Amino acid sequence: MTGPTANLLITGARLIDPATGTDAIGDLAISDGLVVADAPAGAERIDGRGLVVTPGFCDLHAHLRQPGRDGAETIESGCRAAARGGFTTICAMPNTDPAIDSAEAVSRAVAAGAGGACRVRIIGAASVRRAGREMADLAAMAAAGAVAVSDDGCAVSGAMARETFERVAAAGLLLIEHAEDPSLVAGGVMRAGPTAVRLGLPGWPPAAELTTVERDLALAGTTRARLHLTHLSCAASIEAVRGARARGVAVTCDVTPHHLSMADDWVAGSRRFAWDEERAPDPALAFDGRCRVNPPLASRADALALLAAVADGTIDSIATDHAPHPVERKLAPFASAAPGLIGLETALSLGLAAVEAGRLALPALVAAMSTRPAAIIGEARSLAVGATADIVAFDPAARWRVDATTLESASSNTPLLGMELPGVVRLTVGDGRITYRS
Numbered sequence: 099m100t101g102p103t104a105n106l107l108i109t110g111a112r113l114i115d116p117a118t119g120t121d122a123i124g125d126l127a128i129s130d131g132l133v134v135a136d137a138p139a140g141a142e143r144i145d146g147r148g149l150v151v152t153p154g155f156c157d158l159h160a161h162l163r164q165p166g167r168d169g170a171e172t173i174e175s176g177c178r179a180a181a182r183g184g185f186t187t188i189c190a191m192p193n194t195d196p197a198i199d200s201a202e203a204v205s206r207a208v209a210a211g212a213g214g215a216c217r218v219r220i221i222g223a224a225s226v227r228r229a230g231r232e233m234a235d236l237a238a239m240a241a242a243g244a245v246a247v248s249d250d251g252c253a254v255s256g257a258m259a260r261e262t263f264e265r266v267a268a269a270g271l272l273l274i275e276h277a278e279d280p281s282l283v284a285g286g287v288m289r290a291g292p293t294a295v296r297l298g299l300p301g302w303p304p305a306a307e308l309t310t311v312e313r314d315l316a317l318a319g320t321t322r323a324r325l326h327l328t329h330l331s332c333a334a335s336i337e338a339v340r341g342a343r344a345r346g347v348a349v350t351c352d353v354t355p356h357h358l359s360m361a362d363d364w365v366a367g368s369r370r371f372a373w374d375e376e377r378a379p380d381p382a383l384a385f386d387g388r389c390r391v392n393p394p395l396a397s398r399a400d401a402l403a404l405l406a407a408v409a410d411g412t413i414d415s416i417a418t419d420h421a422p423h424p425v426e427r428k429l430a431p432f433a434s435a436a437p438g439l440i441g442l443e444t445a446l447s448l449g450l451a452a453v454e455a456g457r458l459a460l461p462a463l464v465a466a467m468s469t470r471p472a473a474i475i476g477e478a479r480s481l482a483v484g485a486t487a488d489i490v491a492f493d494p495a496a497r498w499r500v501d502a503t504t505l506e507s508a509s510s511n512t513p514l515l516g517m518e519l520p521g522v523v524r525l526t527v528g529d530g531r532i533t534y535r536s
């Protein structure tokens with residue numbers, strides 16, 4: 099990672115460290131990139147009153163589009179967006195062009211990801227070309243530095259599923275699953291339900307997610323493979339995870355910031371959060387391709403159930419599924435718009451909006467964005483003395499307007515454009531270096 103080595107004293111901030119159970123007003127001193135008890139002479143002083151200081155955020159699911167689609171994002175611009183969002187680690191998904199599906203490709207991606215404003219961890223593809231027909235060499239990719247494997251964009255194919263889980267278990271790897279059965283989606287472009295019927299758009303049924311979740315939980319139970327279910331969007335999936343854990347299955351899961359906060363009424367032109375009072379949608383905003391995402395924005399009840407599952411710890415992590423696309427792939431009829439939206443620069447703000455609404459405690463949000471996802475890929479995070487400084491300092495009360503011209507990401511595909519959100523990152527320190535400040 100690049101950036102000047104941190105020598106800082108942040109005074110009077112709210113320090114939240116899930117690793118040590120800390121939540122208190124205090125000072126944080128950093129000397130030569132390490133957390134220390136006393137600030138070195140000449141350290142820069144930062145008035146931390148009103149700021150929250152926590153371990154740096156870790157995103158288990160991001161798309162950096164390099165190689166192959168660097169018009170939408172580059173590793174460099176994605177890392178800048180991540181640092182601005184408070185992230186010190188992002189995990190890059192392998193659905194690039196070509197896919198990251200071999201030890202050589204993992205090594206190249208690891209090298210390409212070094213030297214940016216954020217640590218980049220690489221996820222290898224589970225199958226060759228992510229085509230679901232031939233196993234990739236999982237053990238070799240792990241040896242080359244892959245922290246997990248995934249065919250994200252799709253679930254592991256049915257024909258390969260049992261063998262994949264067995265090899266993941268044998269290699270001691272982590273399988274990140276995009277749970278979706280394409281035969282049940284059958285052309286659906288938004289969540290099935292009354293809004294889809296009213297808009298005349300083909301519906302994507304929750305069963306498309308749940309059947310794959312249940313298949314994967316059963317396979318994780320019999321093979322003992324470590325399974326991580328990403329971007330869960332249905333309350334029923336969370337219930338399935340709870341049931342599997344009660345049976346002793348090793349499973350973790352994440353949810354995106356958009357599935358927590360937005361519901362399918364956004365496709366009809368609503369811009370209220372899931373916890374807000376009902377408001378009439380704005381017809382001028384209906385059918386906005388920027389609301390198309392996979393899995394689709396769920397019902398309001400699902401969004402609130404997902405939020406409650408973050409609050410009670412059932413969901414381990416908030417992961418962005420940052421999916422940049424060029425403007426022309428989103429300015430299209432809804433059903434033809436590319437699915438996905440950017441999230442690295444707005445994830446914290448959407449979480450803080452839920453905190454402000456009284457739906458989530460701030461320490462639970464911090465844990466779901468920092469220490470818990472980091473632990474899933476074997477990274478430690480702490481504000482304790484002796485730790486490498488890997489922190490974010492943010493002002494939870496400050497407001498900012500989402501503006502395409504000021505986003506660090508090379509893309510701006512988010513329906514949040516123009517909205518005012520809480521939470522401004524003031525400082526990000528990754529691996530002892532200052533990677534962002536405002």
Ligand SMILES: [Zn+2]
Pocket residue numbers: 250251252276329392
């Ligand atoms: Zn996915």
